[in-house]
Every structure is written in C-alpha cells, then in structure tokens.
Amino acid sequence: METKPSSRSGRGGLIWHFLKGSRGFFVLCMICAAASALADMVTPQIIRLAVDQVIGGASVDTLSPRVRELLAAAGGSAYLRANLWILALAIVAVALVKAASQYGFRVYNAKGGETLVKTMRDTLYTHIERLPFQWHMQHHTGDIIQRCTSDIDTTRNFVSEQLTNLIRILILLVMSIIFMVGMNPLLTLIAMIPVPVIIAYSIRFHHQIWEGFQQCDENEGKLSAMVQENLTGVRVVRAFGRERYERDRFDQQNEFYTGLWVKMGRIMSRYWSTADILSGLQVMLIVVFGVIFCLRDRMTSGEYIAFLSYNGMLVWPIRMLGRMISEMSKAGVSMERVGQIMDAEEERDDPDGAAPPLNRDICFDHVSFAYEGTAEMLHDISLTIPAGSTLGILGGTGSGKSTLMYLLDRLYPLAPENGKITIGGVDIQQMRLSHLRSGIGIVLQEPFLFSRTLKENLMITSPDLTEADLAEASRTACLEETIDGFSKGYETFVGERGVTLSGGQKQRAAIARMLTQKAPIMIFDDSLSAVDTETDAKIRAALEKRFGQATIILISHRMTTLSKADQVLVLDHGKVAQLGTPEELRNQPGLFREIDQIQSMSREEETA
Ligand SMILES: Nc1ncnc2c1ncn2[C@@H]1O[C@H](COP(=O)(O)OP(=O)(O)O)[C@@H](O)[C@H]1O
Ligand SMILES: [Mg+2]
Incomplete structure (x- = not known):
C-alpha cells in the first residue's frame, strides 16, 4: 500500500470520533483509577503514624493539622497503642476502597474497550463498503483485513491500557512528590537526580521504536496478504505444483517478519534492563542518604519507611510514562494506517442526481x-x-x-x-x-x-x-x-x-x-x-x-x-x-x- 504523507498529530480527531459511545466508560474508568491511586497514597501515611507516633511515642507536632485532627478523632496516640486493631482496620478499609476501585476500573475498561473496537470496526467497514472500485483494485485484501483487526486492537489497547492509566500515573507522580517534599525536601531532591536521565532515555527509546513498529505492521500486512491470496488461489497453487515455491516465499517473509520482532524485543529488553539499573541506582541513593539522615536525626524511621514507599510509587509511574510513550508510537502507527483508509474518499452518490429512464440510446x-x-x-x-x-x-x-x-x-x-x-x-x-x-x-x-x-x-x-x-x-x-x-x-x-x-x-x-x-x-x-x-x-x-x-x-x-x-x-x-x-x-x-x-x-x- 502506498503511504500518504503522514499526519500523526492529525489523528487525534479520528480517535475522538471513534471514542463516540465509549467516552463515558473511559471517564468512569479514570475516576476509578484516581480513587485507586489515592488509596495507594494513604497506606504509607498510616504505617508512618503507626511507627512514629503509636509505637515510637513521638510528638504529634510534626504532623500536618489535618492528620492531627484525624488522630485526635480516633482517640489519640495512646488510645491507638492500646487498640492497635483500629489502625489495622484502617489499612483494611483502604485496601477495600482500592479493591473496589480496581474492580470498577476493570469493568468499565472492558466496556469502554469493546465499545471502542466495535465503533471502529463498524465505521471502517461502512467506509470500506463505500470506497470506489478503483480503491479496492489498488489494495491487498489481506492488508485491509489486517488494518481492520490488529491495528484496531493496538489502538484499543493503547486507549484502555495506557491512556486510562495516565490519570493514575499523574496522581501517583504528583502526590508522591508532594508527600516526599513534605517529609524531607533534600532527600526528595536527591531522589529526583536520576529522573531526567530516565525520561531522556525513554524519549530516545520512543524515537528508536517508532520506525520499528511501522516496519513490523507493514510486514504483518504483507504476510497476511500473502496468506489470504494463497488461500483464495489454492487451486492454482496446487494445479501448478507451486506449493513449494509459495511455501518458500511465505517462509522468507515469515522469517523476515519474525526477525523484525526479535530486533524490537532486543531494543525493548535493552531499554527495560537499563531502566531497571537506573531505578536501582535511584533507590540506592535514597537508601544511603535516608539512613544517614535517620542516624543524624534529620528524619524519623516512620518517615523513612513512608519515603521509601512513596519513592517506589514514583519509580513505577516514571517507567510507565516511558512505556506509554512507546505504546503511543505503536498506536500512532496503527491509527495512521487506519487513518489512511478513512482518508480515502467515498464514492459519492448525489441523491438529487438525475434519474431518467434508461431504456434509451x-x-x-x-x-x-x-x-x-x-x-x-x-x-x-x-x-x-x-x-x-x-x-x-x-x-x-x-x-x-x-x-x-x-x-x-x-x-x-x-x-x-x-x-x-x-x-x-x-x-x-x-x-x-x-x-x-x-x-x-x-x-x-x-x-x-x-x-x-x-x-x-x-x-x-x-x-x-x-x-x-x-x-x-x-x-x-x-x-x-x-x-x-x-x-x-x-x-x-x-x-x-x-x-x-x-x-x-x-x-x-x-x-x-x-x-x-x-x-x-x-x-x-x-x-x-x-x-x-x-x-x-x-x-x-x-x-x-x-x-x-x-x-x-x-x-x-x-x-x-x-x-x-x-x-x-x-x-x-x-x-x-x-x-x-x-x-x-x-x-x-x-x-x-x-x-x-x-x-x-x-x-x-x-x-x-
Ligand atoms: N485496475 C487496473 N489498473 C490498471 N490497468 C488495468 C486495470 N484493469 C485492467 N487494466 C489494463 O487495461 C487493459 C484493458 O483491460 P480490459 O478492459 O480488462 O481488457 P479486456 O476486457 O478487453 O480483456 C489491459 O491492458 C489491462 O492490463
Ligand atoms: Mg475483459
């Protein structure tokens, strides 16, 4: 299929159009994701309270007024120490909120995703039916089928797995940083040192992988076109004894296609392992400096434990952002390929056109x-x-x-x-x-x-x-x-x-x-x-x-x-x-x- 000048940025409108009918589900999905992220934020605070004020008997002066009010309402540190089950119950309650929001997330996600796929399929099929004969003559059936199946799936996966998580990622990222700064600005600053490196690395990876995905998709199209043609023309293949030739041709294309994915796999493994090393280094920085701060009484043990939890929550969204960027390129390629079909002009029928009798010269x-x-x-x-x-x-x-x-x-x-x-x-x-x-x-x-x-x-x-x-x-x-x-x-x-x-x-x-x-x-x-x-x-x-x-x-x-x-x-x-x-x-x-x-x-x- 010849490629038109691509307009990656212009595909947003198309996605929006396809999202008709599933937008509500995805909004609910994002609300659930936000609730789950907020629940994630609360647990380390309870543990910090348990370690410092309840077990350690530390003064409540360092706590924020809101938390102090909550603590007073629950009966104060001494009461909680005598009734540890209250804290335990609080943790279970938070876990329940999280479980409920995760449940909602999955359900609405499935509804939204399937609705999106259905709308895309319907729209594409209707459009393809209306495309002129000329267009059909110029395009491989297998390639069109691939665009209507696997490219639609890729787009759905991006929207339902990545885009809906964006809000969760952002909440985790922003809230973690706020809590971390609240507990220890200097250690937060240290924790941030490797972040630009991780992000820069993600972006470089994104550029590298964009072309790869495009190549993979095109070759998958070629492969399915080949299969489709061979199945349709099976009689010709048999009659001329061309099974071997056709199989070799398929093998060749199949091997090339496999090679492309292996190459992609290598690029991705390199990225993920490097990202692992980078985040390991980041955690190491916090372990070293955090322990030093605790020993010098510039941080309490409860704060240190909570800090580590938040840091863990910070690393995940940063890496997810990288992943999202790469998935975005994949979805971008797919949307581009679907968009090329949608760009093709439909056969226009003028309803007011002449309708004279045709039994004439x-x-x-x-x-x-x-x-x-x-x-x-x-x-x-x-x-x-x-x-x-x-x-x-x-x-x-x-x-x-x-x-x-x-x-x-x-x-x-x-x-x-x-x-x-x-x-x-x-x-x-x-x-x-x-x-x-x-x-x-x-x-x-x-x-x-x-x-x-x-x-x-x-x-x-x-x-x-x-x-x-x-x-x-x-x-x-x-x-x-x-x-x-x-x-x-x-x-x-x-x-x-x-x-x-x-x-x-x-x-x-x-x-x-x-x-x-x-x-x-x-x-x-x-x-x-x-x-x-x-x-x-x-x-x-x-x-x-x-x-x-x-x-x-x-x-x-x-x-x-x-x-x-x-x-x-x-x-x-x-x-x-x-x-x-x-x-x-x-x-x-x-x-x-x-x-x-x-x-x-x-x-x-x-x-x-
Ligand atoms: N879709 C097409 N695109 C380009 N060339 C075509 C296409 N269809 C037919 N042709 C070419 O147009 C010429 C006339 O084809 P056609 O009208 O089918 O001939 P006939 O019916 O007399 O055998 C042939 O040279 C053929 O290769
Ligand atoms: Mg003819």
Whole structure:
C-alpha cells in the first residue's frame, strides 16, 4: 500500500470520533483509577503514624493539622497503642476502597474497550463498503483485513491500557512528590537526580521504536496478504505444483517478519534492563542518604519507611510514562494506517442526481480512459447503441472491452475532458449512481458468488423476489436443470463451505442473478464463454423472448453469438477498429472476418 504523507498529530480527531459511545466508560474508568491511586497514597501515611507516633511515642507536632485532627478523632496516640486493631482496620478499609476501585476500573475498561473496537470496526467497514472500485483494485485484501483487526486492537489497547492509566500515573507522580517534599525536601531532591536521565532515555527509546513498529505492521500486512491470496488461489497453487515455491516465499517473509520482532524485543529488553539499573541506582541513593539522615536525626524511621514507599510509587509511574510513550508510537502507527483508509474518499452518490429512464440510446462520445498511474488505454471511442438493440463486442484480450463496460457502470469515474457517456442524452456522471447501477445488469467476466445458499446469492438484487421470479430467471439462464440436480435445490450452499460449481454453472448462476434485476440494460462480459455453444444459443433465445426491449451488450468471441447482434464493435488496443452490422463486417477485411473464417472452418469439421 502506498503511504500518504503522514499526519500523526492529525489523528487525534479520528480517535475522538471513534471514542463516540465509549467516552463515558473511559471517564468512569479514570475516576476509578484516581480513587485507586489515592488509596495507594494513604497506606504509607498510616504505617508512618503507626511507627512514629503509636509505637515510637513521638510528638504529634510534626504532623500536618489535618492528620492531627484525624488522630485526635480516633482517640489519640495512646488510645491507638492500646487498640492497635483500629489502625489495622484502617489499612483494611483502604485496601477495600482500592479493591473496589480496581474492580470498577476493570469493568468499565472492558466496556469502554469493546465499545471502542466495535465503533471502529463498524465505521471502517461502512467506509470500506463505500470506497470506489478503483480503491479496492489498488489494495491487498489481506492488508485491509489486517488494518481492520490488529491495528484496531493496538489502538484499543493503547486507549484502555495506557491512556486510562495516565490519570493514575499523574496522581501517583504528583502526590508522591508532594508527600516526599513534605517529609524531607533534600532527600526528595536527591531522589529526583536520576529522573531526567530516565525520561531522556525513554524519549530516545520512543524515537528508536517508532520506525520499528511501522516496519513490523507493514510486514504483518504483507504476510497476511500473502496468506489470504494463497488461500483464495489454492487451486492454482496446487494445479501448478507451486506449493513449494509459495511455501518458500511465505517462509522468507515469515522469517523476515519474525526477525523484525526479535530486533524490537532486543531494543525493548535493552531499554527495560537499563531502566531497571537506573531505578536501582535511584533507590540506592535514597537508601544511603535516608539512613544517614535517620542516624543524624534529620528524619524519623516512620518517615523513612513512608519515603521509601512513596519513592517506589514514583519509580513505577516514571517507567510507565516511558512505556506509554512507546505504546503511543505503536498506536500512532496503527491509527495512521487506519487513518489512511478513512482518508480515502467515498464514492459519492448525489441523491438529487438525475434519474431518467434508461431504456434509451446509449452514446459513447469521444471516450478516452487511463487507469490511475498507467498510460491511456482507451482512445477516442465513439458509438451509439440504439435502445433495445444488441451490440456485440469483439477484441483481443486487453483491448479494453471490460474497461469500456466498467465506465458505463461508473465503476470508474470518467473525467469531463475524457469525453462522456450519455443514456437518452443524459450524461451518466450527472445521474444518481444507485439509479444507474440498478438499471444496468452486468455479469462480470469473473463472476463471484458468495459462500451462501444459491437462493441468497440470487436474492442479492432485491429481498422482495418471489419463488416465481427466481424460477423464471433460472429458466432463462438455463440453470434450472442444475438446481433440480441438487438435493437441496435453491437452498444448496455454494462456495467454500458447500457445493463447488463448475465454471459454466457459476456463469449461469451469475446470469440468473443479474436477470432477477430486470434491468433495461444488460451487459454480458464474456459470460457465456464457459458454457457450450448449444446452451449459449438457448440462453440467448430465451433472453430475446423475455427481454425483447432491453438493450444488450455481449462481449464474446463466438461468431454464432456475435452474428445475431444488431451491430458489432471490434476493439483493437483500445481503439475502434471496426463498427457495423455482422453482415458488413463479414465483407470487410479485419479481425471479425478472420475469426469468422476460422470458426466456420472448425464448425464444418465438426459437422463433417
Ligand atoms: N485496475 C487496473 N489498473 C490498471 N490497468 C488495468 C486495470 N484493469 C485492467 N487494466 C489494463 O487495461 C487493459 C484493458 O483491460 P480490459 O478492459 O480488462 O481488457 P479486456 O476486457 O478487453 O480483456 C489491459 O491492458 C489491462 O492490463
Ligand atoms: Mg475483459
């Protein structure tokens, strides 16, 4: 997938948009995180009180007025010494508050996280469904799937594991420092010495790891694209005995991908162990200076124990900040990749667009076309298909036959400077897209059936179809016998989990599906290539009988098919080589006559 200029900072709005519906849960989550952090702050104070005032009998003068009030309310130091259970109970009460807030945190976190993921999936899927055909042609399915799964997970993990903890981290950080300064400013200053180093190191690490994650994600996309393609094309792989080649290719990519993560693992281990050493050094400083201060009576033992607890609480948030920065880069990469999909412009359908009747003359007026990033491949094509007539199209592979039909169905937009296509005089670019597409029935060259029942496949065009409609369409498409052959009839599962249809059966199912649409314009893109000549003729006769008024475009190489058309267009390398009735073309030198002669010769041989 090509990478657009990234806008890491611009993704905040997108996250905010995705957070619709889960914001409330995350706010509750943060409140619980704050409560739990505050509970953490209280315990060392109780222990300090127990050590200094209750056990040591120290004066209460050094305590803050608020704590002194609390102590007096509990009955004073002497009373507490006689009733130690009060302090014990206080510690249990704090633990209960902490447990309750942790419980709330987890529950709201899960709710918020899952809601976020659901919103993201819904939004992305809806958006992808609306993206133009061109976009889909340019992107690997596996890569898109990866963006819709693992990139969404990464984002969710960041929000629910990191972002919700931010408040807890900040409370722990700020409150610890406040308490530490309150007890001993000098020792706090000493404790702070290694902090800038730890933070600077975190940031350096963040820069290093950003690129790594991006590489990992891209290669995971490549890997899943490879798997996806191989599973879809498993028959080709087997038929050509390419298992080994494909496996080697996969192995190579898999190994490269694994290597990337191992490298990331090494970078991360280096970071975590260095951070361990740094925080060890920091604790060492406090142990050394704290003991010295205690010995010189500049600090009480209770204060020293509480100080160590707060310091422990300080180290964790500092390291978490580092971790958060690295997770942020990971989530940033994922958001960027999801954002690239969201940036792609949706196919716009103007609800006020024209919706004229489509059983009118179709006119290609000096149409030229180039696929994005390639040279022009349709050159100045002009022709008129009178309403209700049949046009045959003949041309070598790659001559642009399918492309011309895609343009008529507006699967690709046609820029005004490249000519225009009109139906009944109305430019199709001005029409309501849904109107145009429902009025054009197209059987694609490579028909696709969903892994659902035959009935569900046929009913795709409209949920209101009756059994009679289905039967009629199947009869016209010569599919009836095939369906009767299945024990479950229309309820037969086709595709991956059911009956595998032959090429011809698939084509006929696709034709039947299109016929249920009852469109005034019908396009058959080489759709009868896989059925025998006889069935081909039968289907065409049935079509003629039922859809006498429809405008039909038949792309085919069969002379028997083409010679029944009202006019035939011969395309050669994207240019109109010949245009006329079959009779006229038979009397002109050109591709039509050449193929006609070859095929009539082989027909004679067959009958001889
Ligand atoms: N999505 C695409 N992007 C770029 N080039 C394409 C795309 N689809 C088809 N082409 C090219 O356009 C030319 C015409 O293709 P197509 O219309 O499918 O030919 P035909 O149906 O006559 O065999 C071919 O050279 C093909 O390689
Ligand atoms: Mg084609």
